[in-house]
Amino acid sequence: MALIELKDVSKLYGFGDATSVALDEVCLTIEQGECVAIMGPSGSGKSTLMNVVGLIDRPTHGDYHLSGKKVSRLGGNQRARQRRDKIGFIFQSFNLLPNLTAVENVALPLLYKGMPQGRRTKKAWDMLERVGLGDRGYYYPRQLSGGQKQSVAIARALVNAPQLIIADEPTGNLDSNSSRLVMELLSEIHKTGNTVLFVTHNPELTRFATRVVYMQDGAIKHDEKTRLGEVGRYARAVMYAVPETTEEDDLAGVSLLMSILGKHNDSPAPRKRTSHAKTKDRKTTSRRKKVPE
Numbered sequence: 001m002a003l004i005e006l007k008d009v010s011k012l013y014g015f016g017d018a019t020s021v022a023l024d025e026v027c028l029t030i031e032q033g034e035c036v037a038i039m040g041p042s043g044s045g046k047s048t049l050m051n052v053v054g055l056i057d058r059p060t061h062g063d064y065h066l067s068g069k070k071v072s073r074l075g076g077n078q079r080a081r082q083r084r085d086k087i088g089f090i091f092q093s094f095n096l097l098p099n100l101t102a103v104e105n106v107a108l109p110l111l112y113k114g115m116p117q118g119r120r121t122k123k124a125w126d127m128l129e130r131v132g133l134g135d136r137g138y139y140y141p142r143q144l145s146g147g148q149k150q151s152v153a154i155a156r157a158l159v160n161a162p163q164l165i166i167a168d169e170p171t172g173n174l175d176s177n178s179s180r181l182v183m184e185l186l187s188e189i190h191k192t193g194n195t196v197l198f199v200t201h202n203p204e205l206t207r208f209a210t211r212v213v214y215m216q217d218g219a220i221k222h223d224e225k226t227r228l229g230e231v232g233r234y235a236r237a238v239m240y241a242v243p244e245t246t247e248e249d250d251l252a253g254v255s256l257l258m259s260i261l262g263k264h265n266d267s268p269a270p271r272k273r274t275s276h277a278k279t280k281d282r283k284t285t286s287r288r289k290k291v292p293e
Ligand SMILES: Nc1ncnc2c1ncn2[C@@H]1O[C@H](COP(=O)(O)OP(=O)(O)OP(=O)(O)O)[C@@H](O)[C@H]1O
Pocket: 013, 014, 020, 021, 022, 040, 041, 042, 043, 044, 045, 046, 047, 048, 049
């Protein structure tokens, strides 16, 4: 049984002439244990998809089954309960409460669950240890680096032992070193049995995924299985085609990726290349504009 099964899921905002289609009849099945990177240009519906899958939002049309249970029509309270028990969320902006220490932030979901304080605190310390912050439990968010804040947020997402971790641009506010640290942490979590969905604009980070889903205009344009450690085929094509590898270029790369996808929707012909490109190599190849034909 699939962990996530979306059938013709649409999400509309507004009414009448002002209606905008954020998700357009999306079908997506994700098995337990996958690590899926979601890519696509700004406004393509990635966060909307994460919010529907994560039971924050309800789809306007279509069916959603989570662990075999139909959840698309649940009311707010039931959705919140399912979310609390099955899903851990990680956001770009960390969403830590500034007046609580790291350990108190991590323990918060257990408080909502009604767990007694002693057990809560012990579990929260265990989680902080797991993310390498056993010595930062009494720090407040303002006393932590971006990477450490995100690690606290990951510990908080894990404390309920959820089946599914959803991370919407978890490295969007981090420098490249902290990004790697956070992605390695998510990867470790994936390897210990969790299903992980993460949104990224950075093709490099598809190395941590077992599958890459590309979105455009609220729809899934391409869906490919990848091997851990390898950049997705389309993402790789974009990396070679973009001259520099700054964050801005990564964003530009996603737009280029989508134009390539637009042209090669049916039979993509990515370049055959077995080894990972190093930055220098990438720069050289980029001048020749090697993109899929
Ligand atoms: N609450 C809302 N009300 C109205 N429109 C919305 C709402 N949330 C999202 N949308 C619209 O839905 C579309 C998809 O938005 P979404 O936030 O899912 O994009 P995204 O792919 O996550 O973009 P980004 O990469 O910038 O985060 C956009 O056109 C957006 O304006």
